[in-house]
Amino acid sequence: MSEPGAGKGSSQEVGSGKRGRPTVVVAGGGTAGHIEPALALADAVVRLCPDASVVALGTSRGLETRLVPERGYPLELIPPVPMPRKPSADLLRLPLKVRDSVKRTREVLERVGADVVVGFGGYVALPAYLAARGRVPIVVHEANQHAGLANKVGARFARSVAVAVPGTPLPGARVVGIPLRRSITTLDRVALRAEARKYFGLDPEAPTLLVFGGSQGARSINTAVSGAAREFAAAGVGVLHAHGPKNTLVVQEFPGKPAYLPVPYLERMDLAYAAADAVLCRSGAMTVAEVSAVGLPAVFVPLPHGNGEQALNARPAVDAGAALLIEDSALTPATVAERVVPLVADPDRVAKMGAAAVGLGHREADEVLATMVLEAAGVGMT
Structure with missing residues (x-):
């Protein structure tokens, strides 16, 4: 799927450029399986870089309207882009919905001064990836062995790709586990x-x-x-x-x-x-x-x-x-x-x-992924 109105440029075009005070945008709305890893990552980012700002993307339909504010992070709402499971009139309207959601998402990225976008899949991640492409570095996290459509798209032009389990067929994937709450x-x-x-x-x-x-x-x-x-x-x-x-x-x-x-x-x-x-x-x-x-x-x-x-x-x-x-x-x-x-x-x-x-757990996954995210934002980690 091509990006409507895609532009080219470096990651500095939208980002604040304040290397020690990055703005991280997380896109993981819809279900708890997308939201909780995003929030665990947000906590780890702030823990490793106290000057960082984290903004969550979501829609009015998802659990993020409750979970994100409860954890103390600002939530920016964008139009959802649910993928129809069967041929229907909704499928015909999909390109217009994608274009509208990408436009709105790009406005959010510019307004908050995004330095990196981190997607966790689902219908919030797809417009985030398309809005960030060529403008803001992208990090993708996939929790399942079979990657969803959004992450398959995002991984094609991501700076870094992290997965929870070995064998997930995404290019350049690094196995880190799933970020969990402390x-x-x-x-x-x-x-x-x-x-x-x-x-x-x-x-x-x-x-x-x-x-x-x-x-x-x-x-x-x-x-x-x-x-x-x-x-x-x-x-x-x-x-x-x-x-x-x-x-x-x-x-x-x-x-x-x-x-x-x-x-x-x-x-x-x-x-x-x-x-x-x-x-x-x-x-x-x-x-x-x-x-x-x-x-x-x-x-x-x-x-x-x-x-x-x-x-x-x-x-x-x-x-x-x-x-x-x-x-x-x-x-x-x-x-x-x-x-x-x-x-x-x-x-x-x-x-x-x-x-x-x-012995099966990845207790350090939150900070491993946070380090990848901060490095993508241009923050040197020691």
């Missing part, structure tokens, strides 16, 4: 265990399973895990289950047994990880990276839609002995009772899997 990469689960259990009202001693299905929950996970509540209680296993803010979950109580605690959403994910002995969840790239970084044994249930990306994300952990994989279609209360309950109730197996998980 509250995750520095988490001491053992030290926080008692506080975390008290925070959620969980049994202080019982083996505990953490369950979640993404920010909106997952119906199949909710049904299967809650359907095994009796088996969890009989085995003396507690459950902390985030079912999603738009879902409800009614679970039978068993007096005298560890609590099965349903909650709509987990505001303190760090404490949720600290409270748990194992986790059952989807296997998005960000989730797999976090679970591995904190050393939690996992039961991954890949999203059944898409191109099989989530199963690929889970494979290294499964191969290393740090996780089990259960297909969504096979996840039933009986399967949970047979495969998940015995795992959580076995402390030796939990310890062995947790040790295997720790």
Whole structure:
């Protein structure tokens, strides 16, 4: 795809030129899988270069309207450019939408004095790449093994390309992992265990399973895990289950047994990880990276839609002995009772899997990527 009205020039045409005080623009809107790595990168940039400014690009449709301001960064909204999955009238209108979004994005880059643009894929990244091309250095980060369209385009003219896993087919890619929040990469689960259990009202001693299905929950996970509540209680296993803010979950109580605690959403994910002995969840790239970084044994249930990306994300952990994989279609209360309950109730197996998980993480990914970004902006790093 060609850039509407592409211009040529050096990176200094738009950037401020203040080498010690760079302005970094991050484009990672839409889903948490794009936004959270962008914000972790932003935190690392400011940590390594306190004089740096970070501005986030997003649209009014995405989670960034909540997540970015909460983290203290300015958010600039641009028109979204969603790619139609099937031939339609929207496809015919796509060139005009791209041109409008690129124009608006270029105005933002000029106004904030961008020295580098960092894209994390998705429909915010594509106009950012096209607006920056030939004007501002570009750094691309791809979290999945199969790169999305936006990052395939951006990588063609990027200064640097970073990927989360080996084998991602982008030119000149460097494997760095996924940038994660410091509250995750520095988490001491053992030290926080008692506080975390008290925070959620969980049994202080019982083996505990953490369950979640993404920010909106997952119906199949909710049904299967809650359907095994009796088996969890009989085995003396507690459950902390985030079912999603738009879902409800009614679970039978068993007096005298560890609590099965349903909650709509987990505001303190760090404490949720600290409270748990194992986790059952989807296997998005960000989730797999976090679970591995904190050393939690996992039961991954890949999203059944898409191109099989989530199963690929889970494979290294499964191969290393740090996780089990259960297909969504096979996840039933009986399967949970047979495969998940015995795992959580076995402390030796939990310890062995947790040790295997720790070795998979890239805890330094945020600062490695931040160094690449600052160097692209012309800031020398020692």
